[in-house]
Amino acid sequence: MGKRVPxxxxxxxxxxxxLSNEEVLRYSRHLLLPEVALEGQQxxxxxxxxCVGTGGLGSPLALYLAAAGVGTLGVIDFDxxxxxxLQRQIIHTTEDVGRAKVASASEKIHAINPNVSVRAxxxxxxxxxALELFREFDIIADGTDNFATRYLVxxxxxxxxxxxxxxxxxxxxxxxxxxxxxxxPCYRCLYPEPPPPGAVPSCAEGGxxxxxxxxxxxxxxxxxxxxxxxxxxxxxxxxxxxxxLDMRFREVKLRKASACPICGTNRTIHELIDYEQFCGVRGExxxxxxxxxxxxxxxxxxxxxxxxxxxxxxxxxxxxYQICNLHGRLIPIGELPQRLGxxxxxxxxxxxxxxxxxxxxxVEFLRSQGFRDVKNLAGGIMRWAEKVDPSMPxx
Amino acid sequence: MIHATKIxxxxxxxxxxxxxxxxxxxxxxxxxxxxxxxLDALEARYPVLCGTVRDHVTKQRRPFVRFFACEQDLxxxxxxxxxxxxxxxxxxxxxxVGAIAGG
Numbered sequence: 001m002g003k004r005v006p007x008x009x010x011x012x013x014x015x016x017x018x019l020s021n022e023e024v025l026r027y028s029r030h031l032l033l034p035e036v037a038l039e040g041q042q043x044x045x046x047x048x049x050x051c052v053g054t055g056g057l058g059s060p061l062a063l064y065l066a067a068a069g070v071g072t073l074g075v076i077d078f079d080x081x082x083x084x085x086l087q088r089q090i091i092h093t094t095e096d097v098g099r100a101k102v103a104s105a106s107e108k109i110h111a112i113n114p115n116v117s118v119r120a121x122x123x124x125x126x127x128x129x130a131l132e133l134f135r136e137f138d139i140i141a142d143g144t145d146n147f148a149t150r151y152l153v154x155x156x157x158x159x160x161x162x163x164x165x166x167x168x169x170x171x172x173x174x175x176x177x178x179x180x181x182x183x184x185p186c187y188r189c190l191y192p193e194p195p196p197p198g199a200v201p202s203c204a205e206g207g208x209x210x211x212x213x214x215x216x217x218x219x220x221x222x223x224x225x226x227x228x229x230x231x232x233x234x235x236x237x238x239x240x241x242x243x244x245l246d247m248r249f250r251e252v253k254l255r256k257a258s259a260c261p262i263c264g265t266n267r268t269i270h271e272l273i274d275y276e277q278f279c280g281v282r283g284e285x286x287x288x289x290x291x292x293x294x295x296x297x298x299x300x301x302x303x304x305x306x307x308x309x310x311x312x313x314x315x316x317x318x319x320x321y322q323i324c325n326l327h328g329r330l331i332p333i334g335e336l337p338q339r340l341g342x343x344x345x346x347x348x349x350x351x352x353x354x355x356x357x358x359x360x361x362x363v364e365f366l367r368s369q370g371f372r373d374v375k376n377l378a379g380g381i382m383r384w385a386e387k388v389d390p391s392m393p394x395x
Numbered sequence: 396m397i398h399a400t401k402i403x404x405x406x407x408x409x410x411x412x413x414x415x416x417x418x419x420x421x422x423x424x425x426x427x428x429x430x431x432x433x434l435d436a437l438e439a440r441y442p443v444l445c446g447t448v449r450d451h452v453t454k455q456r457r458p459f460v461r462f463f464a465c466e467q468d469l470x471x472x473x474x475x476x477x478x479x480x481x482x483x484x485x486x487x488x489x490x491x492v493g494a495i496a497g498g
Contacts, residue, residue: 057498145498170495171408191494193458199447200409200459203497213498241492246418250490252463317412334413334443 016042017071023115027069035231041069045115047228050074050137052125052153054105056203056213057143057167057220059091064221066109066116070228073109074137076121077101084395088210125149127272130156139227141165141220145203147194148275154179154187155272158262165223167216170200172209172245174216177235177254178223180263184236189257189264197280198357205354212244292363294376295350297384313343313351315362316381320354324381324392333358336365345371352377352384354395399423401485402433402478407460407493410448414441419488428483430462431474448491459494 019027019041030036036044049070051058054077065073081089081096081104096104102120109118119136123129125144134140134156142153142164150168157164157180164180166187180186219240226232241250262269303310312328314321321330331339333353343349349366351359351374359376366374377384385392404420411417422436431454438445445451448460454474456462462469464482469489481487 053498055498143498145496147494147496150496167498168495169497173408173495175492175495190461191459194496195457195459195494200493200495206409206412208497239492241490250466252466252490252492253468255468332415334415337443 015046017045018042019045023069026113026115030068036229040229040231043228044069044225045071047139048072048074048137049139049141049224049228050076050134051141051143052076052149053143053145054089054091054101055079055085055143055145056088056169056208056210057217058105058141059089060214060217061141061143061221061224062105062109063091063112064218065224066113068221068225069113070116070224072117072119072137074119074121074133075102075105075109076123076125076133077105078122078124084204088208088213090214125152127152127275130272131160134160134162137162139163139165139224141224143167143217143220146279148279150187151194151278152272152275155262155269158186159270159272163227165220165227167213167220169208169212169216170203171206172212172243174212174240174242174244176216176219176223176240176242177238178227181236185254185256186260186263188262189260190239190254192257192260194279198361201357205357209244212242215242215244292360292367292376293374294356294378296378297387300350300377300384301388309348311343311347311349313349313359313362314353314381315351315359316353320395323395324385326352326381326384328352333362336362340366340369343371345369346373348373348375350375350377353380355380355382399425400428400483402428402436402482403485403488404433404437405488405490406444407491407495409493409495410444410491413443413447416441427475428478429475430469430472430478430489433478433489434474461492463490463492464488 027041030041031038047070049065051062054062054075062075079101081092081099081101083097085092086094091108092104100122102122106118106120109116130152140157140162142150144150154164163178166179167176223234226234237254239252239254258265312326314325314328314330315333317332351362353359356376356379363374363376382394385394402422402424404422422433424432424436434449449456465479465487482489
């Protein structure tokens, strides 16, 4: 056995479960590693790990933890498998589209390793259920896809004293660390507040290389196993930054923040809060600012059919425009300040993006620049595809 | 004659998209190479980034953004502190790291 790392699971000694002959054979390559060996494999069997989310990160994470022999594997997800998931969420197959993700994931986990006891929760992790749920596990692995749940996972980990094995991805970039141990910082120490809604696009808006969550999910699985084994050096107090496009791995040091409201010296958060409110509801299907004027796709369609003079302003990127478009004027949101002169401030403008978030910012910006009649297309071009033109490709 | 220092800056993906850049950005700083000088130069070159890394008015770092260089967290350094020598010499980049949530 290697040195026991800070934050690792405590000694469980005599209560370690025996391995059957089938298990000895199955895990033989682990048993040959001095850092694992028989006792380490027994520790893995005795461990209880909760994967929050069975998406891009959760897929490889759950599959590898199952293959490694984690005794009790929890999976929580309220979502169903969608066609757009299949490019990266490798625990789900084409035949699973429409099924509950936890049902699909449980099946694959059993197929890989029937020795694993799967606890599937077809539910949303909330402030009401997180603490009770986390107490039933030793380690929590955060594979969620939004800021509200990330802060919820962090806070629930700190309050229950469970390590939070963290990773996140966007486009070609990923971040990984191990938070919420006594020795190291928590997620709030790193990012005390989330970005305002819409400031950082989601993967649904900005895209993600399908392999990337695989890479990060495998790193999470590695950290989980090291915590169980007490071997090696975990990512506690370190943030791993991965740029898959340049294939560059950087590591930076993190410190516990004394001013952290949940793990600092003067704690102000003693219980879970309303995380949707804390982060602002991420309006993937709604405009970011509810007060902004918007127009429904059906109404826009009928007005365009009636020949009304409305300029469609598409603030997406060229590569998105090429997938599908409304024949509007393409000015990516990043170029809007420089290209304002191309727009008539007296003309009615309907701005849109994919889902409505970026165009809401564009509407806000144009109004601040004196454009009086600017509206946001509610739900973006994806809602147009759903409500007006089902033949339009969706992405 | 004032010597200009070239500072390599790595931006997070969403800010690269906003600024329409790929890879690292190299900024020329005249005078002392500080965080403030780098961020002023960044915002001068890419006005669309104003308000994304620092608050528009207070010029304070946003709480969902961190600064790193040479593996060290510089987020709580004073804005007018000199950057690490390796950054000033251009052997190491100044990293602007932002919170991401994709999974």
